[in-house]
Amino acid sequence: MTDLSRPDTIAQTAARPEAKPDAIAPPLWLLAELTYRCPLHCVFCYNPTNYTDHSRELSTAQWIDVLREARALGAAQLGFSGGEPLLRDDLEVLVGEARQLGFYTNLITSGIGLTDTRLDALKAAGLDHIQLSFQDSTQELNDFLSSTRTFDLKKRVAASIKAHGFPMVLNCVLHRFNLPHVDKIIDMALAMDAEYLELANTQYYGWAHTNRAQLMPTAGQLQEAEAVVNRYRKEIGERCKIFFVVPDYFETRPKRCMNGWGAVFLGIAPDGAALPCHTARSLPGLTFPNVTDMPLREIWYESDAFNRFRGFGWMKEPCRSCDEKERDLGGCRCQAYLLTGDPANADPVCDKSPEHEHVVQVVRAAATRTPAQQITKEQPVLFRNDANSRRLAAAGDGHPPDHPVSRGERT
Numbered sequence: 001m002t003d004l005s006r007p008d009t010i011a012q013t014a015a016r017p018e019a020k021p022d023a024i025a026p027p028l029w030l031l032a033e034l035t036y037r038c039p040l041h042c043v044f045c046y047n048p049t050n051y052t053d054h055s056r057e058l059s060t061a062q063w064i065d066v067l068r069e070a071r072a073l074g075a076a077q078l079g080f081s082g083g084e085p086l087l088r089d090d091l092e093v094l095v096g097e098a099r100q101l102g103f104y105t106n107l108i109t110s111g112i113g114l115t116d117t118r119l120d121a122l123k124a125a126g127l128d129h130i131q132l133s134f135q136d137s138t139q140e141l142n143d144f145l146s147s148t149r150t151f152d153l154k155k156r157v158a159a160s161i162k163a164h165g166f167p168m169v170l171n172c173v174l175h176r177f178n179l180p181h182v183d184k185i186i187d188m189a190l191a192m193d194a195e196y197l198e199l200a201n202t203q204y205y206g207w208a209h210t211n212r213a214q215l216m217p218t219a220g221q222l223q224e225a226e227a228v229v230n231r232y233r234k235e236i237g238e239r240c241k242i243f244f245v246v247p248d249y250f251e252t253r254p255k256r257c258m259n260g261w262g263a264v265f266l267g268i269a270p271d272g273a274a275l276p277c278h279t280a281r282s283l284p285g286l287t288f289p290n291v292t293d294m295p296l297r298e299i300w301y302e303s304d305a306f307n308r309f310r311g312f313g314w315m316k317e318p319c320r321s322c323d324e325k326e327r328d329l330g331g332c333r334c335q336a337y338l339l340t341g342d343p344a345n346a347d348p349v350c351d352k353s354p355e356h357e358h359v360v361q362v363v364r365a366a367a368t369r370t371p372a373q374q375i376t377k378e379q380p381v382l383f384r385n386d387a388n389s390r391r392l393a394a395a396g397d398g399h400p401p402d403h404p405v406s407r408g409e410r411t
C-alpha cells in the first residue's frame with residue numbers, strides 16, 4: 001500500500017517509555033509492512049520493483065515480537081501497511097496486541113477485503129484509524145491505474161468505514177492523469193465524510209520511478225490543482241483537512257526526508273528487514289539488518305545501515321559546507337542515488353547540486369509531452385504485478401539509478 005504519510009504530520013498520542021537519553025533519539029513511528037502481496041496493480045506503487053525477490057513473510061509471533069520491541073524502544077505511532085495488509089488473516093491479532101501495548105494504530109489499505117465482519121473485528125481489537133486509497137474520482141481512471149475493477153467496491157468500503165465509526169483519511173496519489181480531477185476528488189472525499197484528504201503528489205520511487213515519463217505532470221497542472229485546493233480549503237474550513245504536497249522535482253530545495261535518516265521512522269519490510277525509509281532497500285552498499293537476526297534496539301542504535309546517513313559526517317560537497325544543511329539534511333538519499341548514482345550526493349532537487357540540471361530536464365520534458373490520454377498508446381505504463389516484478393528483478397533492474405552517465409538519458 002502506498003503510504004505517503006509523513007512522520008512530521010502524525011500526532012504523538014501515546015507516552016514513549018524507555019526513551020534513551022543519548023544523542024540518538026528513539027523511533028517515534030513504526031511502519032509494519034505486513035506483506036508485499038496486493039490485489040491491485042498500481043502504476044505508482046512504492047513497493048520495490050523487485051518485490052518478488054523478497055516474498056518471505058514474518059510469522060504472527062515474529063510480528064508480535066517486533067511490536068513489543070518497538071514499543072519498548074519508544075515508538076508510539078503504528079501503521080499497518082503492505083502491499084495489502086488485509087491479506088494477512090492475523091491482522092486483527094496484531095492490532096489487538098498493538099492496542100495492548102499502547103500504540104496509536106492506523107490501517108493503510110486499498111479497502112479490498114475490508115468486509116463488515118473484518119471491520120467489526122478490527123473495531124473490537126482497538127484499531128484507531130483507517131487510511132483508504134482511491135486512484136481517482138472516476139471509475140474509468142481508478143480502475144485503469146490499478147488494473148482492477150474496484151472503484152464501486154471502494155466506495156462501499158468507505159461507507160462501511162464511516163458506519164463503523166472510524167476516523168478516515170482518503171488518500172489519492174496525484175499525477176499527470178488525475179491532477180485535472182482534483183476538484184472532483186475533493187467532492188468525493190466530502191461526500192464520503194472523510195476527516196482528512198491526502199492529495200499525495202507522486203514521488204518517483206519504485207514503480208512510479210519506472211513509469212515516471214508517463215506520470216510526471218506539468219508545472220501548469222500542479223499550479224491549477226493547488227489553486228483548486230486552496231479555494232476548497234477556504235470554502236470548507238475544518239470539515240475536511242486537505243494535505244497537498246508539491247512533488248520534489250518542482251522545487252529548488254529538497255525536503256527533510258523522513259525527518260532525517262534514522263531519526264523518527266522505523267520501517268519493517270514483510271521479510272523482517274529493518275529500513276530507515278520506505279525505499280531504502282534500493283540503496284547499494286547497505287545491508288539492512290533483519291529483526292529475526294538482531295534485537296531492534298541494536299538495529300536502531302548500532303547497525304551500520306541506520307547510522308550510515310545520520311548526522312552530517314557522511315556529506316560531500318556542496319552539502320558539507322552548506323549553511324542550509326541543518327534544515328534539509330541534504331534531502332533524500334534514495335533520490336540522490338536514483339538520479340546521480342551515489343546516495344551520498346546532494347539530493348539533485350537542490351539547485352546547488354551539480355546534477356540539478358537532470359531534474360530540470362525531466363520537468364521540461366513533461367511540459368512538452370503529449371496529453372495524458374495519448375500517453376498510454378505511445379508509451380505503455382508498466383503495472384505493478386508479479387510477472388513484471390520478476391522480469392525487472394531478472395534484468396537486475398530492481399531500482400535502477402537513471403543517472404545520465406550510467407543509464408543514458410530517459411527523459
Ligand code: SF4
Binds near residue numbers: 040044046133
Ligand atoms: S499496488 Fe496499489 S494498493 Fe497495492 S500496495 Fe501498491 S500502491 Fe498500494
Ligand code: SF4
Binds near residue numbers: 324351
Ligand atoms: S546543498 Fe545540500 S544541504 Fe545545502 S540546500 Fe542543497 S541539499 Fe540542502
